[in-house]
Amino acid sequence: MIKRLLVLALLPFSAVAADDFARQWPLQLSQPDAGAYRVPLDASVYSAVHWRDLRDVRVIDADGKPVASVVYAAAVPLGGAVRIAPLQWFALPAASVGGDDDLSVVVERDTAGKVVSIRNSVGAAPVAGSADPVWLIDLGGEAGKLHKLLVDWSDAAATLDLGYRLEGSDDLRGWQVLDPQVRLVQLRNQGNELRSNGIKVESGLRYLRLVPLQRSGAPQLQGLRGEFADAVEVGDWQWQELQAAAGGNGKDGYLxxxxxxxxxxxxxxxxxxxxxxxxxxxxxxxxxxxxxxxxxxxxxxxxxxxxxxxxxxxxxxxxxxxxxxxxxxxxxxxxxxxxxxxxxxxxxxxxxxRPGSVVFLAQGRAPYLLVAGSADEGKAQAALDPMLAALRAHNGPQWQPAAATLGAGAQRAGDTAYQQAEAPRDWKNIVLWVVLVLGALAVAGFAFSLIRSSRAEKKET
Incomplete structure (x- = not known):
């Protein structure tokens, strides 16, 4: 009897977990031995997912084991080739920067906002005894694409160590400090050269200016160049067309x-x-x-x-x-x-x-399945981004894993996968209590048998 109860109490530990994804799609690989693959998502996958961050989109192998993968909900633009181009710049007297920092009174712009001239401008070559100029840059349509600002001096052999404050604006009135101190260095010693003429830029503002932190010391400026990395859009636009629900009207809105x-x-x-x-x-x-x-x-x-x-x-x-x-x-x-x-x-x-994609590694046994749709919170995705970034740095910014495509979708667990799983029971405590109760019953039964045998002996005497 006790053995039978113990077996019944331990049955939950041998139960097999139910399938917890709503739908599945077979994956067709363009190359059998590529190692890493990228599969674009289609509308059927987005219709199946439960979580906003698509954590319930996974790739599993032929044995049902998950493989290392990372999901991108939307198309991620790729970095294009780096290009360097000259920038339009103007020299301003240092006295023009101050007070309310409103340069619009000295700058003339066309209807598109392009700077065409500056009143009281100064030359690129500082006059002896005068203050170093402020450099104003108009990025125009390149705003937001500039990654680095390159400063070229007319005298490549000049010795200098200069400080500047990098500021940005969208209207030439209000200015933001982007970097309070950047150093421009050009030094030579016994055939060795130390040169730092690049300024990192992280801003989408159209107008930039370099304000000198010292009164004088800057040589003649030859020009300013910009280092750009244009993003390459991937994926075509897809559309979902929705019809208004019944009962909607213009007053309360269409739903x-x-x-x-x-x-x-x-x-x-x-x-x-x-x-x-x-x-x-x-x-x-x-x-x-x-x-x-x-x-x-x-x-x-x-x-x-x-x-x-x-x-x-x-x-x-x-x-x-x-x-x-x-x-x-x-x-x-x-x-x-x-x-x-x-x-x-x-x-x-x-x-x-723009449809996103899943990148996965060919682990385990093929064929592979993409599964989606689960109320389970899931586990953290594999950290594949550092590996992909290193591969793009080595093979070029437009490198992509080998292509994989989705086959015809099929139901897996269906709507039951969207039901929140019940909180797991603490079977260890339950089994412990069952054992304790059964032990107490066994002890009580043993005591009862001793009492019965003792009474029987007294009757015989």
């Missing part, structure tokens, strides 16, 4: 639901012909902050966005799509029209995204 965790980065509204409406676009999700009534809070993505559709001579012209400030992966969306401008019919909402 839409996105079936999946798509990395939305562009918005588009398909308007009826010959219409124009300004919209406020909002999104929300069940896992975001909730209001007092328990409803998720709407976050406004844009307001006053004018969308239009003009039909003329049999041709239609539409307003361009709008780019969001970042990735939005909410499921619920809302369009609200400005008062008095409700369209004749509910518009369609189009959400654009």
């Amino acid at each position: 839409y639901r996105l079936q999946g965790r798509f990395p939305v980065q562009r918005l588009d509204v398909v308007m009826p012909p010959n219409s124009a409406v300004s919209w406020t676009v909002s999104s929300r999700d069940e896992d975001r902050t909730r209001a007092d009534n328990g409803e998720p809070v709407w976050q406004t993505l844009t307001s006053g966005w004018n969308a239009w559709n003009l039909s003329q001579a049999g041709k239609q012209q539409r307003s361009p799509s709008l780019e969001t400030s970042g990735i939005v992966d909410d499921r619920q969306w809302r369009l609200q029209a400005e008062p008095g401008a409700v369209p004749a019919a509910a518009p369609a909402l189009r959400l654009g995204y």
Whole structure:
């Protein structure tokens, strides 16, 4: 009896865990021995995932064991070849920098904001006894792409050790300190040379200026050059077109639901012909902050966005799509029209995204499967980014792992995978209590048998 109870108590430890992913896709490898592969994600994968960061997207081998992989929710631009180009720069007297730091009164710009001339400008060669000039740089359309600023002196053999303050601005009025002290060094000694003429730049501001920290000492400036690394976009735009839910209207807004965790980065509204409406676009999700009534809070993505559709001579012209400030992966969306401008019919909402990818290593036995969709929190992904960065540094910035593609998707565990797993029971304590109870029962039974035998002996005497 006791053995039978112990066996029943230990049965939970031998139970096999259920499959916890909703869907699966076979992976087809372009090269059998590449070692590392990259598989783009399609809409069916985004529709299956549960978590925002796609932690429930994994690659497993033929034995069902997970392999080292990393998931990129959206397409990551690749670094292009480094290029160096001359920069447009101007020399300003040091006295022009001070007070409220408003250079707009001395700088003349065209309608595009390009600096064309400066009043009271000075030459590149400092006059004896005068203060070192301030250098103003207009990056124009290259703003945000500059990685390093290179300073070239007319006298390559001059000895110098100069300090500058790097500042940036978008309007020539308000200036931000990007680096309080940069050193420009050019030294020679017994055939050895120490040269540092590069300044690292981490800013998207259009206008830069170098303000000298010393009164004098700078030789004539030959020019300023910029080191750029253009990003190469990967992946074409994909679109999800949503229809308004029943019951929506122009007053309260049209409601839409996105079936999946798509990395939305562009918005588009398909308007009826010959219409124009300004919209406020909002999104929300069940896992975001909730209001007092328990409803998720709407976050406004844009307001006053004018969308239009003009039909003329049999041709239609539409307003361009709008780019969001970042990735939005909410499921619920809302369009609200400005008062008095409700369209004749509910518009369609189009959400654009660039598909991400999964990079994995060919561990274990092939063939491999991509699985997705699980309420389980999962484990941390493999740290493959350092390895991929080293391979791109060695093979070129546009290097990519070998290609892999998704086969036809199939159901795996289905909707049960989206159910939160019950908290694990502490079977160790349960078994311990069972053993203690059974031991107590055994002791009580032994004591009861002794009492019965003792009574039987007294009756016989």
